[in-house]
Amino acid sequence: MRSGLRLAFSGAGARWRRTMGLSDMDGNFTLAHLSDIHLPPGRRYLGHYQAKRVLGMLNWHRRRRRHHLASTLATIVADLRREAPDHITVTGDLVNVGLPSEHEAANRWLASLGPPERVTAVPGNHDIYVDMALARGIGHWQAFMADDEPVSAKDPFPFVRRLGHVALIGLNSALPTPLFHAFGRLGPDQLDRLGPILSRLDDEGLVRVVLIHHPPLPGLAHHRSALQDAAALADILHRHGAELVLHGHNHRAMLSFAAGPTRAIPVVGVPSASIGLAHGHQPLARYNLFSIAPRLGAPIEMVERGIAVPGGPVIEIGRRVLDPALAAVT
Ligand SMILES: [Fe+2]
Numbered sequence: 001m002r003s004g005l006r007l008a009f010s011g012a013g014a015r016w017r018r019t020m021g022l023s024d025m026d027g028n029f030t031l032a033h034l035s036d037i038h039l040p041p042g043r044r045y046l047g048h049y050q051a052k053r054v055l056g057m058l059n060w061h062r063r064r065r066r067h068h069l070a071s072t073l074a075t076i077v078a079d080l081r082r083e084a085p086d087h088i089t090v091t092g093d094l095v096n097v098g099l100p101s102e103h104e105a106a107n108r109w110l111a112s113l114g115p116p117e118r119v120t121a122v123p124g125n126h127d128i129y130v131d132m133a134l135a136r137g138i139g140h141w142q143a144f145m146a147d148d149e150p151v152s153a154k155d156p157f158p159f160v161r162r163l164g165h166v167a168l169i170g171l172n173s174a175l176p177t178p179l180f181h182a183f184g185r186l187g188p189d190q191l192d193r194l195g196p197i198l199s200r201l202d203d204e205g206l207v208r209v210v211l212i213h214h215p216p217l218p219g220l221a222h223h224r225s226a227l228q229d230a231a232a233l234a235d236i237l238h239r240h241g242a243e244l245v246l247h248g249h250n251h252r253a254m255l256s257f258a259a260g261p262t263r264a265i266p267v268v269g270v271p272s273a274s275i276g277l278a279h280g281h282q283p284l285a286r287y288n289l290f291s292i293a294p295r296l297g298a299p300i301e302m303v304e305r306g307i308a309v310p311g312g313p314v315i316e317i318g319r320r321v322l323d324p325a326l327a328a329v330t
């Protein structure tokens with residue numbers, strides 16, 4: 001089952017024992033997942049005239065700015081604050097054409113969510129848009145990608161953050177791509193390090209949550225925007241396991257299951273958190289909340305929250321238990 005099994009997102013799961021966001025007597029950890037923020041690029045792009053950036057800016061001004069709305073993102077973040085999760089994850093595409101000024105804004109936006117101890121991010125293809133020193137780009141929000149332990153600046157991924165009984169494993173699938181392409185790649189160095197990291201965290205008894213921008217399994221994205229080494233990643237997940245994989249990039253609500261060594265691994269894609277007007281097949285802005293029990297193998301509970309109509313309030317879209325037994329459903 002290397003390529004995983006895609007299921008329709010029904011949003012009609014089992015009823016939860018309690019409302020997400022209230023204190024949990026079972027010691028569950030609440031994790032929020034947002035993605036594809038696409039903050040506006042502003043006008044400070046003089047001197048950054050790579051062809052891809054010029055087309056990206058045209059695309060922003062002609063199309064994207066009509067759909068990715070700051071007011072919608074603010075509505076989502078206000079609801080997120082009320083839910084008060086234990087930790088917030090953001091799986092990339094914080095910006096549009098990867099300008100240094102955009103990354104400064106991305107750092108300010110992440111800091112507005114909470115301190116780095118409460119917020120974790122990984123980059124998307126729009127964050128590493130053209131070939132540029134990381135320090136001038138995603139390095140601006142390095143604090144939100146910091147490993148528990150000192151790591152070499154040359155190899156900052158995968159990073160690991162231990163949060164109680166949960167461990168976040170942050171991957172970088174983004175790299176500069178040619179015009180009209182948005183594919184991703186982890187590369188052999190990250191893949192080589194990932195397996196032993198997953199095994200070590202399993203030995204520590206931690207619930208492993210992998211963060212990646214691109215959909216991590218083969219067949220989940222168009223080939224021009226897919227993760228090129230998805231099969232290798234699926235093989236590592238199959239051999240070493242994980243309890244949950246979170247991704248963005250497709251701007252769609254997605255649920256798949258990857259094969260694991262003992263049980264299937266839920267793979268959840270969240271839509272953009274800033275879509276305020278209908279945009280093709282992309283749903284209006286959403287984010288997900290996960291309730292993670294302190295027992296390895298316990299099903300993870302999930303609620304989707306988002307806006308149902310342009311300018312409307314955030315409501316509960318659906319909830320379900322991510323039961324690995326669902327992976328057997330055809
Ligand atoms: Fe995106």
Ligand SMILES: [Fe+2]
Nearest residue numbers: 093124125249
């Ligand atoms: Fe993307």
